[in-house]
Amino acid sequence: MVNSVSDGSKSDSKFLLDLYRKSLDLADEKLYExxxxHAVGLxxxxxxxFHFVGEDQKSVKMTTWNTEALKNCTANYVDHYPLEQAGNWADGIRLKRPIIYNDFENSPNQKGLPKGHVPIKRLLGIPILEKGIIKAIFGVGNKKEPYTQDDVDQLEIIGNELNRIISQRLAEKQLLESKEKYQSLFENMLDGFIYCQVIFDKHGKTKDFVGLETNEAFEHITGLKREQIIGKRITEIYPEATETVPKLFDTLGLVASTGVEEKFEIFFKPLQIWLAISAYSPKKGYFAAIIEDVTKRKKAEEAVKESEERLKRSQEIAHVGSWELDLVENKLVWTDEVYRIFGLKPQEFGITYEAFLGNVHPDDRAAVDTAYGNSLKEGRDAYEIEHRIIRKDTGEERIVHEKCTHIRDKAGAIIRSVGMVQDITERKKTEQALKESEERLQLKLESVLSPDVALEENELANIIDVPSLQAAMDQLYVVTHMGIAIIDLKGKVLVGTGWQEICTKFHRVNPQTCKNCVESDIELSSGLSKGQIRLYKCKNNMWDVVTPLFIGDKHVGNVFFGQFFFEDEVPDREYFEKQAEKYGFDKKAYLEAFDRIPRFSRKKTxxxxxxxxxxSEMLSKTSHANVKLARALNTEKELQYKLEDKAAEVEEYASQMEQLAETRAKQLKDAERLSAIGATASMVGHDIRNPLQAITNEVYLTNREIDSIPDGDTKDSIKQSLHSIEENLFYINKIVLDLQDFARPLNPRREQVNLANAIKDALLMVTVPHDVKVAVYSPETLRLLAVDPTMLKRILVNLAQNAVQAMPKGGDLTITATNNDKQITISIQDTGEGIPKHVQPKLFTPLVTTKSKGQGFGLAVVKRMTEAMDGTVTFETEEGKGTKFILRFPV
Structure with missing residues (x-):
């Protein structure tokens, strides 16, 4: 069992040295052979x-046999062999120790040999272990003499050396891939990066920067090549920088001296661009900065700000406001003008639907709530209504016109309403005035044609010239100081001037005393004949005088003057005191108004x-036919002008609001694809991307400095940690890029791209396990492809990464590129698990994924980018056999 290097006398020092030398030149398979x-000969x-064991410890990757074994063997083998199906030759893996079967035919755990396999009489198997994990197994067989412990010891020694070489090769390969991947990640950062040393003067003030490192994105932003930056002072490149952008020097110098990170935006005058800068200090006296050109955003923000100001002014002029109700969150948003329409200070408080209903006129509240509610229940596309409101600040009653469009989610449910509200009070008054004027005009014209009949049948307001009489009475009051009114037989005041405060502020305000006034005007003046004058006390105990107004022989109204006391009488003050108490008047104010009631002599009266x-006689008898006709013609002309003006004004307002509603609705519909990730994209833009790139740059700088550390366990441990960090950075960076690529508008920058090189560069960004074989096929005649190189790399990396992840037990990744006269085709094929049928229809939809790890944006980004470059993406899949994605781009 290979665990440690032995210094035993049986070690073959010469072979170990030869094996090391061979490892410098031989490829993996040749080295194993x-x-x-040597093991067979020894x-x-x-x-x-010699076979590798899978990371799951449940399968064996059939790797190689010695030359003699291959000559005499005709059996067919698969690349991967499940451990549970393997015979006793794999017992070394199961037992995690060397095994010797000198009588193989009668050994335990027999499962037979494949047809054509070399016969086995004896077998010695050695597992290669590292930290309790079996990495590989090798063995020898068919020795004439039985295998002994000496054979085990010798094979463990050379096996240990092979394991050391394999581990070193794997580490070197990972380090190389990591460096290439990290360098590619660094160079393909969307934002610029610069690493500088700060030069301070003797007072500690920032004097200059010296460029030490930068990336390609920084070159694109500044237009400077790397060689123009590295080792140069910024004042050499931009001599005027210290004067034009002093904030840049002060802020970055502070970062380098204190180590405190700073994020800021600045207008860089030498280049006339806006930059967003995130700076930190890896060590004292130095800073690293992530730089983004935000000029377009700044201009867009300024344009939006100007547009919002114009819209705000337009809304104020037209008395039109807009609103938006989120039905999911129950959140209502008003523009400033809506607040003003309702008599509130702009953004005075967070408005709600219930608070809105509270400002609707009580008599209209139920109708408004029902109308809006029904538009939702019935699934209508819009809602529109005219209703009254009560202004909060003045208590005034106003009329508004409301209209909205409903926005739906993908399932068709209404989730948001976007609308407008317009104060149409003046328009309504104008319409009513125009209507009344038209009616009066019609009556007056008819009265010219049929004076006797028309004058008897029409109301007084339709006959007399109210404005002219009002002006005349106002002038008369200046001379007489006696109030006057012309009132029709229903008690409606048509002309009035000089009314006393006790009437206007008290008697005519209180419902009961106002009723007394109207009854006095109608009842106490009834039964009068032409020319008759009647003096009487009204029901509120003041003197009034009335004389009838006849048109022809018809009594159509009365001329009143009064609200006075005679000089020679003593008014009943006690009566008025009781009156104040009875009707709840402010007694002091009421009696002060009482004291101001005028006193007239009987002679003057x-x-x-x-x-x-x-x-009254003159108004009754004078013929106004010619005057009426002239006035009617003039009024008709004025009405025409007013109607034209108002029609144009209303049409303009309606057009503005329809355009506003359509624009807002379109904006919301365009944003529908972002509704699931809006908050996430915002968070990525600010809370993840900057620290992520800061960590990326820090790892980059650490990798540059690690070579100065002496070789040893500490250095190896640091390298392993950095490699793990880099792998996770690459994964996080992919999520960030997918989110940003999905959320922002795509503007491809087309270049002529060598497709074979693009595929090679993309594969450097993908971690490919040793049990996945990669094959790339492309003809020498392959055309250059006119696409955005960065987008193409993102597409290829996403698809290749997906393919690798679809083969957890290993397999084949095949990338093929072909072309004809019309198009270039790229296919990325794996031999993995395939895509489940229920997922296939929505495979390119955001947030859809078949993996336990990932956000489900990768393929949505692939589709957006491909179509942005006039291409298409399709797929073919079969569960259990694999998937092929096909990209097609026009030549």
Whole structure:
């Protein structure tokens, strides 16, 4: 059993030296054959074998036999042999010790030999163990004399040396692959990297940087070649940098001196670009920086900001706001203008659907809730309604128009509503005013054509010129200081001026006292004849005077003046005190208003009564036909202008909101493919990528410095740890790249690519186990492929990595490239487990994976990148036999 090197006298020192020398030149299989030939000769045997044992310790990889055994054997062998099917030649593996069967035919655990196998009379088997794990087994057979412990001892010595050579070769291969893979990873980083030494002046202030290392991405960002950076000071490259970007020097110098990491964005004036920089210090006086060109993002952010400002101003001008309700999270978002429409300060509090309903007019609340709820229950695409609201700040009643579009998930369920709300109060008032004006115009035109009939049948408001009379009464009040009103027979005030505060703020506000006012106006003025004047006390105990207004022979209204006391009377103050208590008025304010009620002489009152009687007579008798016609024509013209203006305004608002709703809906639909990974992609962009690249760079720098450490166990341990870190970095980096490639827009940068070299470079990025054989076939006449080289590498790495992972017990990975006049085809084929039927229809869908490890973005990224370069990707699979992915690109 091979466990340690023996210094016994039986060791063949010359062979051990020869074996070491041969290992420097021979390939693996030739080395094993050389070893076996010596082992057979050393023990005077006839046949020998050497096979590796699988990592699962349950299978044997049939590796090689000695030359003599192969000459006389015609049996067929498979590459992998299950241990449970192996005969007693594999007992060394089962028992984990050497076995000797000098009477092979009668030995235990016989399972027979394959047809054509060389006959076996005696057998000696030696397992090669390392830390309790069997790595391989070798043996010899058919010696004339029985095998002894001396044979075991000799074979253990040379077996131990072979194991040392195999382990060293594996370590060297892993180190080489690791270095190549890491160098490729470093060079293919999406972001730039630079490692510098900082030069400080005597006061400790940053004076300059000296470039020590950089990668290809940094060259793309700056336009500088590596040789222009390494060993050069930044002030040699950009002499004006200390003046134009002092923050860069101060911040990076601080990182190098304190060791505290910094992340910042800066406008680098020498290149006129924006850079996002993440810097850390691997050792004092030095810094490493990850640099990303974010100029496009900055410009896009500025454009978005300007667009949002324009939208905000447009919403303020049009009194239009937008909102979005997430039905899954029950989260409602309003723009600032929606808050203003509802009489709230912008973003005053986190709004909810329930809080929104609380601001709807009580009489409309149920209708709004039902309308929106039904649009969801019935699965409609949209919801639209007009309703009233109560402004929070003023208590004012306003009218709004709401409209929204419902967004659905992949299953068709409504998950979000995106809509607008517009304050249409003024529009509604205008529409109502226009409607009333049209009706009045129609009546006035009819009154011109049929004056007697029309004037008797129409209401007073449709006949008199309210604005003109109001203006005249306002001027009259300036002279008389006596309130006046023209009221129709229903109690509606058409013209009014000079009303007393006790009426406007108290009597007309309280429902009961207001009822007294209206009843006084109607009941106490009824039964009047033409020219009659009536003086009476209203039901609120003040003097009023009324005279009727007739048009033709029809009593259509009354002219009132009053709300006064006579100078020679003493008002009943106690009555008003009781009135205040009865109706809950502010007694002090109410009595102060009472004290301000005017006092008139009876003589003045009598004169005004006669004047208003004559005014009423004049309004009744004067023919206004020609005036009405002129006014009607003028009003018609004004109405036409107003209608045209309002129609254009409403159309513009509607167009704006439809465009806004469509744009927002499109944005949400375009973002649907990111809904499952939105938060993850954001987290990757900020919380994973920067530390990941920092670790990557740190490992890179450590690898550069490790050669200075003397050889020994410590150095080997560090190398093994770094190798493990690199493997995990590669896995994490793949997840990061898949997420970012899936989330961001793809803009391929096409170049003429040598496909054979691209496949070779991609395979360097894939860890291939020793039990997976890789074969690449491509004709010498293979055309150059016009694609993005970075995207092509990502595609090939993803597919090759998937193929390897589909063969946990080993197998064949075959990559074939062909071309014709129309297209270039690349196939990546494995002999693995195949893809289950239930997974096949959604294989390229994000978050779908057949592996226990992974995020399910790899194939989705492959499809996006392939199609972005005008290619296609398909697959053929059979469960238990393997899978082939086929890429096709146009020539």
């Amino acid at each position: 050389y070893f076996l030939d 023990t005077k045997s006839k046949i020998g074998f 009598e004169a005004l009564m006669k004047f208003y009687a004559q005014l």
